[in-house]
Amino acid sequence: MTALIPLASASSSPWHFFAYFMDNTSKVLGLLWAHTWLSVVPVVIALILALPLGWLARRYQWAYPPMMSLTGLLYTIPSIALFVLVPPILGLDPLSPLQVPIALTLYSLALLVRVVADGLAAVPQETAQAATALGYKPLGLFFRVELPIAVPVIAAGLRVAVVANVSIVTVAGTIGFKNLGQLFDEGFKLSTDTPYYPPIVLGIILCVLLALALDGLVLLGSRMLTPWRRAVRA
Amino acid sequence: MIRFDQATKRYPDGTVAVDTLELEAPSGKITVLVGPSGCGKTTSLRMINRMIEPTSGTIWLDDTDTASMPAHELRRQIGYVIQHAGLFPHRTIVDNIATVPFLLGTDKKKARARAMELLERVGLDPAFAKRYPAQLSGGQQQRVGVARALAADPPVMLMDEPFSAVDPVVRDQLQDEFLRLQGELGKTIVFVTHDIDEAIKLGDQVAVLRVGGHLAQLAAPAELLSRPVDAFVAGFVGRDRGYRALGFSSAGTIPTRDEPTVAMGESLPTGGDEWLLAVDGSGAPQGWLHLTDEPHGAVVEDPMLYRGGTLATQGGTLRSALDACLSSPSGRGVVIDESGRLVGSTTAREVLALIEAQVEGAVT
Amino acid sequence: MIGDVFNWLTDPSHWTSTAFDTGIWDQLLAHIGFTLIALAISLVIALPLGLWIGHTGKATWIISVANAARALPTVGVLVLLVVIIAPHFYGRTNNGYLIPTEIVLVLLAVPPILSNTYAGVQNVEPSVRDAAFGMGMTGPQVLFRVELPNSLPLIFSGFRSATLQVIATATIAAYVTLGGLGRFIYDGLAQQDYPQMISGGLLVAALALIADLLLALVQRYTVSRGITGRTRRQDRGSRGPDSRTAVLTEELVSEAT
Secondary structure (H helix, E strand, C coil), rough: CHHHCCHHHHHCCHHHHHHHHHCHHHHHHHHHHHHHHHHHHHHHHHHHHHHHHHHHHHHHHHHHHHHHHHHHHHHCCHHHHHHHHHHHHCCCCCCCCCCCHHHHHHHHHHHHHHHHHHHHHHHHHHHHHHHHHHCCCCHHHHHHHHHHHHHHHHHHHHHHHHHHHHHHHHHHHHHCCCCHHHHHHHHHHHHCCCCCCCCHHHHHHHHHHHHHHHCCCHHHHHHHHHHHHHHHHC | CEEEEEECCCCCCCCCCCEEEEECCCCCCCEEEEEECCCCCCHHHHCCCCCCCCEEEEEEEEEEEHHHHHHHHHCCCCCEECCCCCCCCCCCHHHCCCCCHHCCCCHHHHHHHHHHHHHHHHHCHHHHHCCHHHHCCCCHHHHHHHCCCCCCCEHHHEEEECCCCCCCHHHHHHHHHHHHHHHHHHCEEEECCCCCCHHHHHHCCEEEEECCCCEEEEECCHHHHHHHCCHHHHHHHHHCHHHHHHHHCEECCCCECEEEEEECCCCCCCCCCCCCEEEEECCCEEEEEEECCCCCCCCCHHHEEECCCCECCCCEEEHHHHHHHHHHHCCCEEECCCCCCCEEEEEEEHHHHHHHHHHHHHHC | CCHHHHHHHHHHHHHCCCCCCCCHHHHHHHHHHHHHHHHHHHHHCCCHHHHCCCCCCCCCCCHHHHHHHHHHHHHHHHHHHHHHHHHHHHHCHHHHHHHHHHHHHHHHHHHHHHHHHHHHHHHHHHHHHHHHCCCCCCCHHHHHHHHHHHHHHHHHHHHHHHHHHHHHHHHHHHCCCCCCCCCHHHHHCCCHHHHHHHHHHHHHHHHHHHHHHHHEEEEEEHCCCCHHCCCCCCCCCCCCCCCCHHHHHHHHHHHHC
C-alpha cells in the first residue's frame, strides 16, 4: 500500500472514519465510483441477457430444467473461486481487469434467468390469451403485456442481485482489484501492532449505504414502471 | 348431544360473532347451521371443539362442560372436517386417516388396518392408501378428510363447508354418500354451509343464523320451507320454496294408467298414440319414441329415443312425481317401482290433485 | 496454463504437508473444520429460533434484522473483527484469527437458515394447520409433526445456501492469515504462482459442489415424497424444487420475507 497517512487522521479510533474520509477524499471517491460500476454494470448486462434466455425457458418447456441446473451450478461456485477460474477458462491473463466484471455478470445472470422465467410464468394465462386474441404478435405480447406484468418479480430479483454484488465486489478487493474492498485491505495491513479502524469502518459504512441506495433505486424504478400496483393499494 | 348454553363470542374490537346462542344438536342427527357470511356459523361450530374459545356461556357435550378438559383431549373425541380437507401433504393417505389413532397411542398396525377399512367405506380404492394428498382430486381429498375424522370413531362430527370447494356434480355425489354413511353410523353431526339447498338436503334440523350471530329459526327442513318465521328466513330460504317443499311430502300411491310399451330391438307397432315408451328386457323405461318421426315398422334403436323425462318412483316424493310429468315429452310422467321397472304413467293433473288433497288435509 | 494447473494438482508433493508447507489434504481438513463448526453453531441458533418465530408469529422483527444484515460486506466485517479480536490472542494460538472468522461465518449462515425456517413454517397451508389442531394435536405436536416436516424443503435450501456461503467465506479467511483452501489462492497470488492460485480456485469450487450434492442427497431422503412432487401424478405448474436450484430459491425467499 502506497497510501501515506497524514497526521490529522493518525488517530486509529473507529469513530475517526470521517476524518479519514476527509483526508483521502479523492482516493475514497475513486474506489466508491469503481465499486458502484462493478456493482451495477454486470447486473444490467445480465438483465439484458436474461430477458431472452428467461423467455426461452418459459416458451420451451424442455429448456427450463437444464437452464435451471446450469444456473444453480454456477451459483454454487464461491465468488473467489470464480474470480480466479474465469481467466483460464476464457483464455485471459491471470489478473485481467475483465475477470471480475465477467464473473459478476455470470452470477447475476444465474439469478436473473430464473427470475425472468418465473416472473413470466406468473403472468396469468388468461391475460396472455386475451392479448393474443386482441391481435398482439409474439414480440408485442412479450414487451407490452408479459414483461410489464413480470416487473415486480424481476425487480425483486434485481434487488437481490445488486445487494449481493456490492458485497461480492469487496472480495475482489482482497486479490488486488480497485474498489472499496481495498479499504479493508489497507486497514488490515496497517493493523499489525494496534488496530487501525478508520478505513475498515468507512468501507463498511460506504458498502451498506451503496447497497441501500442501489436497492432503493431498483425499488423506485419498479414502482414507476407499475403504477397499477399503487392504484390497488390506495 | 351438543348444547349451546348462552354461548357468546365477542372479539376485542367489540364485534359480536355469536350472540347468546341457545341451540341443541340431538344425538344421532344432523344439525345444519346455515346463514349468510358473517352470521357466525363457522364461529359457532369452532367453539364446539374450542378452536375458538367462547367469551361467555357454556357448550355441553352430553353432560360434560367442554371447557372442563384440555382442548386437545376434547378435540380427539370430536371428528373435524374442513373445507379444503386440510390433509397433511407429507403423509400418505393411510397415515393421514390414522392421525387421531396415532395421537391416542393406538398400535400402528391396528390403526392402519382400521384406516384401510375407512378408505373403502368412504368409497375410495385401497390402492390410494400409499399415495400422497397431492396425487388426489379435490373430491377424493374430501373423502379422505371424512375418513380421517371418523378414524377414532368419535360420537360427534363437526363439518365446516366440507363440500363447497368441489364442483356441483361431485358435490351432489358426496352429499348422497354422506347421507348413506350417516344412515349406517348415526353420528351426532353439526354441519356448516352457506348453501340453503345443501342444508335442506342434509339436515335433520336446520338452524338459520342471521348476521351478528343471532339464531333466526331452528326447524326441520320441511317446516323451514313451509313456515319461515320472518322475512329474513323467508328471503334466505329463497324462491321456489313451495315447490321445493314438495320434496319432503310423500306422494303416497300415485294413481297410474297402464302405458303401452315397445321393447328395444323390436319393430314399431302401427297406430296408437303419437308417443310410445321404449323399455329394455327387464321392463325398465329407456325413453320415448315419437312415432310420426319414424317410418312404419322401423326397429327401435337407441338414437331414436327422446331421453328428456325424469322418472318418478312409486312411494317417492310429490316433487319427483310432478317433475316426471313436467319433464316428459309426451306429457305423461313415467312411474317406476323400487327395482326400476315400469309401473305405469300419470299426469300433472293427477299429481296436482294429490297435492291439493294434502294441502286441504293440512289446513283442516 | 491449463496444463500447468494440471501439473500442479497432480504433483503428490502438493498434497501432503512438509515442515514448511501445509499440503492440500491438511488445508482441506482445516477448511471443512471451519465450515462444520460454523454450521453447527448456526443451526443450533437459527433452527429453533426460526421454528419458534414461525409457529408463534412473535418477534418477526428478528427476521427483518437478520435479512438486513445481508447488506453488510463480508470481507469488511471479517477484517474488522480480526483487528478487534486478534491482538488479545497475539502470539499464543491462532484463535485470534479462528474466533473472528467463526463469528463472521456464523453471522453469514444464520440469516438464510433463520429466514427460510420461518418462511417454511409460515408457508404451511392454513387449512393444514387448522386440521392439525382440530384433530387434537398439542402445540408442540403441530410444530414437530406437521409444520417442521412441511418446512423441510425451504429449511434445506436455506441450509444449503448457508453451507455454500460459509465455504466461500472460509476461503477468504485465508486472507486474514488463517489456513484452509484459500491459502493456495492468496499464496499463489502473492508468489505470482498462478497455477497454484487457479488450483486453489478449482479445489474450493469442487468442495462447494460436493458439499451441495451431499446435502441434496440428504434432502432427497429426508423430505417426504408428498411434498417434493416426486410422485406419479404431478400437479401441473408445481415443479418440485430441483436439487441444483435450492440456493437460488433461498435468495428469492429472503427477498419475499
